[in-house]
Amino acid sequence: MxxxxxxxxxxxxxxxxxxxxxxxxxQIPSFQSGEWAEVLILSIAIMGLNILVGYSGQISLxxxxxxxxxxxxxxxxVHNYHVFYLATIPLAGxxxxxxxxxxxxxxxxxxALYLALATFALAVVTPSLIxxxxxxxxxxxxxxxxxxxxxxxxxxxxxxVTGGPPMDSDQWLYYISLGxxxxxxxxxxxxxxxxxxxxxxxxxDSEAAAAASGINVAGYKILAFGVSAFYAGVAxxxxxxxxxxxxxxxxxxxLSFTLLVGAVIGGLASIPGPLVGGIFAFWLPIYSGQWVSxxxxxxxxxxxxxxxxxxxxxxxxxxxxxxxxxxxxxAGLILSAYTRLRSRLRGAGERTTGQLPPDPQxx
Amino acid sequence: MQLFLQIVISGxxxxxxxxxxxxxxxxxxxxxxxxxxxxxxxxxFATFVAFTLIEHGANYWVAFAATLGLAFVGGVFxxxxxxxxxxxxxxxxxxxxxxxxxxLINGLAGxxxxxxxxxxxxxxxxxxxxxxxxxxxxxxxxVMAVSAVVLVLIYALLQRTRIGLAMxxxxxxxxxxxxxxxxxxxxxxxxxGLAxxxxxxSGMMVAPLLVLEPNMMQTVIIYAFAAAVxxxxxxPLGAVVGGLIIGVTVNLAGVYIPFVGGDLxxxxxxxxxxxxxxxxxxxxxxxxxxxxV
Numbered sequence: 001m002x003x004x005x006x007x008x009x010x011x012x013x014x015x016x017x018x019x020x021x022x023x024x025x026x027q028i029p030s031f032q033s034g035e036w037a038e039v040l041i042l043s044i045a046i047m048g049l050n051i052l053v054g055y056s057g058q059i060s061l062x063x064x065x066x067x068x069x070x071x072x073x074x075x076x077x078v079h080n081y082h083v084f085y086l087a088t089i090p091l092a093g094x095x096x097x098x099x100x101x102x103x104x105x106x107x108x109x110x111x112a113l114y115l116a117l118a119t120f121a122l123a124v125v126t127p128s129l130i131x132x133x134x135x136x137x138x139x140x141x142x143x144x145x146x147x148x149x150x151x152x153x154x155x156x157x158x159x160x161v162t163g164g165p166p167m168d169s170d171q172w173l174y175y176i177s178l179g180x181x182x183x184x185x186x187x188x189x190x191x192x193x194x195x196x197x198x199x200x201x202x203x204x205d206s207e208a209a210a211a212a213s214g215i216n217v218a219g220y221k222i223l224a225f226g227v228s229a230f231y232a233g234v235a236x237x238x239x240x241x242x243x244x245x246x247x248x249x250x251x252x253x254x255l256s257f258t259l260l261v262g263a264v265i266g267g268l269a270s271i272p273g274p275l276v277g278g279i280f281a282f283w284l285p286i287y288s289g290q291w292v293s294x295x296x297x298x299x300x301x302x303x304x305x306x307x308x309x310x311x312x313x314x315x316x317x318x319x320x321x322x323x324x325x326x327x328x329x330x331a332g333l334i335l336s337a338y339t340r341l342r343s344r345l346r347g348a349g350e351r352t353t354g355q356l357p358p359d360p361q362x363x
Numbered sequence: 364m365q366l367f368l369q370i371v372i373s374g375x376x377x378x379x380x381x382x383x384x385x386x387x388x389x390x391x392x393x394x395x396x397x398x399x400x401x402x403x404x405x406x407x408f409a410t411f412v413a414f415t416l417i418e419h420g421a422n423y424w425v426a427f428a429a430t431l432g433l434a435f436v437g438g439v440f441x442x443x444x445x446x447x448x449x450x451x452x453x454x455x456x457x458x459x460x461x462x463x464x465x466x467l468i469n470g471l472a473g474x475x476x477x478x479x480x481x482x483x484x485x486x487x488x489x490x491x492x493x494x495x496x497x498x499x500x501x502x503x504x505x506v507m508a509v510s511a512v513v514l515v516l517i518y519a520l521l522q523r524t525r526i527g528l529a530m531x532x533x534x535x536x537x538x539x540x541x542x543x544x545x546x547x548x549x550x551x552x553x554x555x556g557l558a559x560x561x562x563x564x565s566g567m568m569v570a571p572l573l574v575l576e577p578n579m580m581q582t583v584i585i586y587a588f589a590a591a592v593x594x595x596x597x598x599p600l601g602a603v604v605g606g607l608i609i610g611v612t613v614n615l616a617g618v619y620i621p622f623v624g625g626d627l628x629x630x631x632x633x634x635x636x637x638x639x640x641x642x643x644x645x646x647x648x649x650x651x652x653x654x655x656v
Contacts, residue, residue, distance in 0.1 A: 059455055061462070106641055112454045113398060114640045117588055120400070124585050125633045128626050253581065257466060264459060313474060316467025323460045324448045 017275075021178055025171045026162045034170035034242065035282070040177040041238045043278030044184055046262040048231025050277075053260075054268030055192060056224035057204030059112055062119035064255035065126040066229045068246075070096045070236025075143040075246045076136065085148050085241055089180065092237035093230045100229020104222035123256040127248040142247025145240060148172060173242050180234055181275075189271050191227070200224055201269070232259075254312075261315050264322055267329025276330050284318075285311030368497035370614050376503035377572070377586075378610020379510035383565035384580075384587035385594065385602035386514060387558035392596050394534040394554040395450065397457040401464035403584030405441070405559055406566030407577060408468050409434040411476045413567050414483055414575055423486045427567060431560050438559025442552040450551070472577040483570035506568045513564040514603055517557055521599070530554055582629055586613065589632040592639050595649020604647060609635065 021040075025033040049063050073092035077083040083091075107115055130137050137143070150158075150172035158167035191197060199220050202210040211217050240246045258281050266277025288311070326333050384402060391399040399405075409430050416426035441464065449460050487505030491498040521527040532540040533550035541547050565587075566580065573579050590609045594601025609632060617628045639646060 053455070057455070059458060061458075106637070109644075110640055111644075113396075113458070114592070114644065116400075116458045117398060117592065118637055118640060121585055121588065121633045121636050124581065125630050128629060131626070257462065260459065260462065312466045312470025314470075316463045316465070316470055319463025319466065320445055320460055323452075323456050323463065327452075327456065 018182065025174050026158070030168050030170050033174040037170065037174040037177045037242050038239070039278045039282045040174070040181045041235045041242065041278075042259070042262060042281050043275045044177075044181055044238070045232045045235035045259050046266065046277045046281070047184060047188055047274040048228040048235070049259050049263045050266070050268060050270070050274050051188060051192070051200075051231065052224055052228035053263060054270070054273075055197060055200040055204065056221055057112075057200075058107060058221060058224065059116045060119045060228070061116055061256050061260065062121075062123035062126070063228075063232050063259045064251050064253065065119075065122050066096050066100065066232035067236035067239060067255065068126055068130060068251035069099055069229075070233030071240035071246045071250065072130065072137060072143075072236075073233070074237040074240050075145055078145055079143050080136075085145075086176070089176075089234060089237045089241075093234040096233025096236065097226045097230030100232075101222055101226035103229070104225030107225060108218055108221055120253075120256075123253045127251060130248040130251075138247070140248065142245060142250070145244045145246070147244050148241060170242075173238070177238050177242070180238060184231060184234065185271065185275070188231075192271065196220065196223070257315065261319055264319060265329055267331030267333075267335075270329065270331040270335075273329055273331040280330070284314060288314045365496045365498075366618075368495060369499065370618055371611050372494070372497065372499050373503050374611035374614030375607055376506045376610070377569075377614065378590075378607035379507045380565045380569045380606075381583070381586045381590045381609055382603040382606025383510050383513055383561045383568070384583060385590035385606045386517065386599055387562040387565070388587055388591040389594070389596060389599050389602040390517075390554050390558040390561065392591070394530075394551045395446075395457070397454055397461065398588070398591070398596070399558065400458065400461040400584075401441075401468060402558065402562050403580030403587070404465045404468040404472070405434070405438065406562035406583075407580045408472050409437070409559070409563035410483065410566035410570045410575060410579070411472055413563075414481060414570075415476070417484060423484060427486075430563055430567065434559040434563035435556040438556040439552045441559075442555035446555070447548065447552075450548075469577050476577075478577065481575040483567070483575045485571035502571070509564065509568060513561060517561060518599065520557070526553070585629060585636075586610070586632050589635045589639075592636050593646055595646025597650075598646070598648035601646055601648030 024036060028036075045063060045067055048066070049060060052058050052060055070092040073095045074085070074088040077088040077091065078085050107118075110118060131139055147169035150167045150169060154172060154175070155166035158171065159165065192200070199210065199215045202213065202215055203217050203220055207217055236251075239250075243250070262277030262281035263274065264277075265280045266273030266275070322329060328336070384406060387402050387406075388398055391397070391402070412433055413426045413430040416429060417423060421429070445460065445464055446457075449456050452460075485502055485505075487500075487502040489500050489502050491500050492504070493499075519527075521531060529540070529545045530550045530553055532543075533545050533547040534554065537547045540550075565583070569583055570579065573583075586609050587606070590605035591602050592605070593608060594603070594605030612635070613628045613631050616623045616631045623631060
């Protein structure tokens with residue numbers, strides 16, 4: 001066991017994850033690349049939510065609405081103004097970020113509970129608001145987007161690596177999403193490990209104490225809203241390109257719930273958490289449905305109902321169980337297990353100092 | 364004028380329904396300082412229970428009463444099992460837990476009762492009676508009467524009985540109440556039970572106007588939020604007044620403001636929520652909060 005005494009540094013783990021993510025589409029069928037692209041997109045939105053909820057301590061139950069703004073910005077720019085689709089992604093982020101900043105100002109005046117109520121109402125109202133300006137948003141029918149064609153060099157490179165057919169649009173969108181994910185996670189890591197991150201956590205834990213230490217409380221809280229919305233906007237833009245279609249019903253209230261579930265499962269105020277959360281939020285309902293239909297002892301009738309109603313049951317039960325038993329989420333569970341393992345391997349001398357979790361319990 | 368009166372009265376009927384659900388929210392808010400996001404789903408589940416009883420041949424009013432009783436037990440059960448472990452946790456945790464509860468109950472309803480749409484019977488006919496020239500349905504009047512009875516009973520229980528006094532004491536001053544020998548935690552559970560009863564009544568009243576399905580209460584709960592916030596989220600009387608105001612306003616806006624029409628009525632409730640929390644956070648009947656730093 002001696003080689004384990006020096007636990008591998010974290011950057012090795014990061015490199016491993018990046019390598020797996022880059023190589024993934026070469027190993028799986030194309031349609032699964034599309035599914036994994038959705039996982040990455042969810043992770044981006046969850047990271048946005050995590051910055052807001054986990055770090056600044058403000059709650060939003062309406063991040064699906066921010067995704068809708070980003071998605072519609074992209075769809076309208078591409079469809080009505082023929083803007084190049086890649087250029088619309090940052091624009092959608094900025095547009096949503098601006099809306100987030102503007103919403104952040106009234107949010108300052110709201111207590112946590114009222115903010116939850118107001119953003120929840122926003123999530124419920126958004127679909128019917130989108131339907132209104134029909135000439136612009138396409139009304140109930142929504143807007144169709146052409147699948148983006150991967151550039152020639154990417155098609156050739158992909159074919160050369162896999163020895164199979166050239167890259168298709170799902171795989172191309174996977175790589176665009178991966179690029180955005182890496183960039184935005186790196187950005188979040190930089191923001192949250194430095195002065196702004198410390199300021200946000202100070203505000204979260206005690207606004208009065210933060211203000212007393214000279215932190216611009218209002219400024220940072222608004223900024224957190226803006227950055228968080230920016231992430232959701234980028235995710236929405238990518239989502240609209242991936243499914244090639246936006247309509248009011250693409251962004252139901254349950255999407256906002258899914259994001260919250262992802263943030264909580266992954267672990268609030270954790271940087272790898274949103275990726276874990278994205279994976280769970282996407283695959284959990286699918287796998288739980290599939291698992292049930294393979295079990296012989298469950299009658300077929302119940303299995304079909306479960307496929308439709310099951311995700312809600314699993315999500316709901318998980319949310320409650322995690323909040324009761326592991327408020328730091330899966331990432332928190334893994335980290336504390338890792339810390340415990342490390343301190344045990346290092347010997348008893350350090351155990352007393354080695355068991356503190358990296359972040360204090362946040363929720 | 365007759366049309367106006369007609370709209371106001373049917374608005375009051377829906378307002379009475381919102382009031383019951385808002386009262387449920389207020390009961391739980393006063394006990395633990397958090398809005399129960401699962402209130403609507405609990406009401407929906409209770410309505411399904413009533414529907415099942417009626418389907419199996421129970422008389423409407425027998426099913427109604429039985430459902431209220433079961434709702435009470437269910438509310439107490441949920442508080443004991445799900446809420447109690449996180450009773451002292453921060454607001455964010457509680458909000459997430461009640462949201463999880465909402466999702467869970469919604470899924471369970473789909474699981475147990477199926478996802479198909481049902482027509483829920485109403486004990487009142489839809490024939491109209493003329494009141495000052497306006498045609499009012501018996502159903503609207505009945506809904507108002509039933510809601511009024513439920514509200515008055517809950518009010519009387521809270522204000523006129525020993526156990527109601529203990530419940531109020533436990534909610535507002537838990538530590539002194541405990542010293543006086545009140546079982547605070549059980550009082551909170553009773554609060555959940557009562558809230559569940561008020562919610563169940565609103566669910567059974569609203570179901571004939573809508574279609575019974577697992578997502579039935581998703582819009583109704585927004586109106587109830589608006590009502591509770593407008594009334595000053597801690598005030599039972601405020602919830603009732605707020606509910607009536609929301610019901611009438613939304614109905615009037617739907618008819619008289621062309622832009623709102625039928626499908627943006629929910630947005631009216633949203634605007635009311637935002638306006639109240641920004642301009643007058645303690646609502647019509649609440650006290651403005653003073654925070655100790």
